Amino acid sequence: MGKKYVYHYFNVKGRGETPRLLFAAAGVEYKDDRVEFSDWPKVKGTTPLGALPYLEVDGQKIPESVAIARYLANEFGLVGKSNLDKAKIDVLIDQMIATRESMVAIKYEKDEAKKAELMKKFNEEQIPKCFGYIEKTLSENSSGFLVGNQVTWGDLALIDLDGMLINFETSTNLDKFPKVVAHRKKVEALPRISTYLKNRPVTPF
Amino acid sequence: MEKKYVYHYFNLKGRGETPRLLFAAAGVEYKDDRVEFSDWPKVKGTTPLGALPYLEVDGQKIPESVAIARYLANEFGLAGKSNLDKTKVDVLVEQMIAIRESLVVLNSEKDEAKKAELMKKFNEEQIPKCFGYIEKTLSENSSGFLVGDQVTWGDLALIDLDGMLSNLGNSVNLDKFPKVVAHRKKVEALPRISTYLKNRPVTPY
Numbered sequence: 226m227g228k229k230y231v232y233h234y235f236n237v238k239g240r241g242e243t244p245r246l247l248f249a250a251a252g253v254e255y256k257d258d259r260v261e262f263s264d265w266p267k268v269k270g271t272t273p274l275g276a277l278p279y280l281e282v283d284g285q286k287i288p289e290s291v292a293i294a295r296y297l298a299n300e301f302g303l304v305g306k307s308n309l310d311k312a313k314i315d316v317l318i319d320q321m322i323a324t325r326e327s328m329v330a331i332k333y334e335k336d337e338a339k340k341a342e343l344m345k346k347f348n349e350e351q352i353p354k355c356f357g358y359i360e361k362t363l364s365e366n367s368s369g370f371l372v373g374n375q376v377t378w379g380d381l382a383l384i385d386l387d388g389m390l391i392n393f394e395t396s397t398n399l400d401k402f403p404k405v406v407a408h409r410k411k412v413e414a415l416p417r418i419s420t421y422l423k424n425r426p427v428t429p430f
Numbered sequence: 431m432e433k434k435y436v437y438h439y440f441n442l443k444g445r446g447e448t449p450r451l452l453f454a455a456a457g458v459e460y461k462d463d464r465v466e467f468s469d470w471p472k473v474k475g476t477t478p479l480g481a482l483p484y485l486e487v488d489g490q491k492i493p494e495s496v497a498i499a500r501y502l503a504n505e506f507g508l509a510g511k512s513n514l515d516k517t518k519v520d521v522l523v524e525q526m527i528a529i530r531e532s533l534v535v536l537n538s539e540k541d542e543a544k545k546a547e548l549m550k551k552f553n554e555e556q557i558p559k560c561f562g563y564i565e566k567t568l569s570e571n572s573s574g575f576l577v578g579d580q581v582t583w584g585d586l587a588l589i590d591l592d593g594m595l596s597n598l599g600n601s602v603n604l605d606k607f608p609k610v611v612a613h614r615k616k617v618e619a620l621p622r623i624s625t626y627l628k629n630r631p632v633t634p635y
Contacts, residue, residue, distance in 0.1 A: 309501070
């Protein structure tokens with residue numbers, strides 16, 4: 226008997242898209258509850274930590290987008306084949322999270338001079354560090370996936386981040402990382418992912 | 431045949447103590463390589479991401495303290511009994527990471543006025559949010575542990591954080607969270623943990 230999943234997030238990709246990519250990759254049905262910003266004040270008190278996203282399953286409410294993604298990845302077998310594979314994915318995810326956090330800091334920085342400084346550091350340090358490590362990881366794995374020889378949640382988180390960077394104000398150019406570019410094409414062409422990307426709601430971010 | 435583990439970190443608790451607590455709790459031997467600051471320039475280039483800690487096992491180098499801790503927890507059966515339990519631990523660890531990250535930002539803020547503002551927010555918002563959630567979690571679990579009826583890496587990460595907060599200049603007071611206080615006593619009294627805490631090197635932080 227299949228579990229009933231309800232996934233609650235705003236009608237954006239933002240921090241909440243990787244779990245949706247996981248449902249798509251696994252071919253698992255779920256209720257995609259997209260919360261309108263105007264409804265947020267009502268909804269906030271019903272969430273475990275006063276934030277979105279959260280996942281409802283088995284009568285439980287699970288917050289934290291990364292914890293949700295790891296949970297679904299484990300449920301759906303999209304975590305690699307061993308505890309070591311899982312750890313390698315976690316390490317890659319940590320780099321992507323750091324990049325996202327830098328982006329959030331830039332986005333919300335009101336002081337123009339400070340913002341310019343953060344953007345410089347982002348492009349000159351954070352992006353080379355994160356994507357250099359990812360490029361190296363891809364170079365060492367002949368499958369074209371990040372870890373092992375099948376798609377994992379690490380691959381989905383990466384294409385999610387790629388998409389976000391293209392839209393981001395620093396206009397980050399990932400062409401310096403050819404294996405990352407090839408990876409994105411490969412993963413986005415997987416049948417279930419391709420279908421999902423074609424049909425998902427178009428949102429500003 | 432048993433695995434050989436080598437754990438590399440500075441001679442501190444800092445960000446690297448939870449894995450050591452895991453080895454202790456599991457009763458598993460490892461080489462505890464404590465890197466002197468003076469040796470760091472030499473060692474840095476040998477690390478996967480130019481940082482410590484990293485764990486060596488099965489010819490692999492795993493960086494990122496949280497990924498290492500989760501890996502060891504899964505290896506040692508200290509991660510929780512189900513995927514859902516593991517996720518509950520992940521969510522709790524995320525709250526603790528957020529506290530640690532706030533402390534890093536606080537400590538590196540040079541502007542005194544800005545620092546005071548951050549400390550106020552830390553004490554009035556972040557500590558209540560994190561420890562309120564942890565206190566609620568403990569209230570809902572009769573075992574006295576965070577998740578399930580046995581110690582998990584979540585419990586070890588929590589006593590590690592408790593210890594760090596006790597040492598802080600602004601003396602964060604956790605007495606408002608009686609179950610957290612009781613939890614710390616309980617976990618620190620577990621035989622293997624108690625022995626480890628008695629014998630570990632004394633370090634400033």
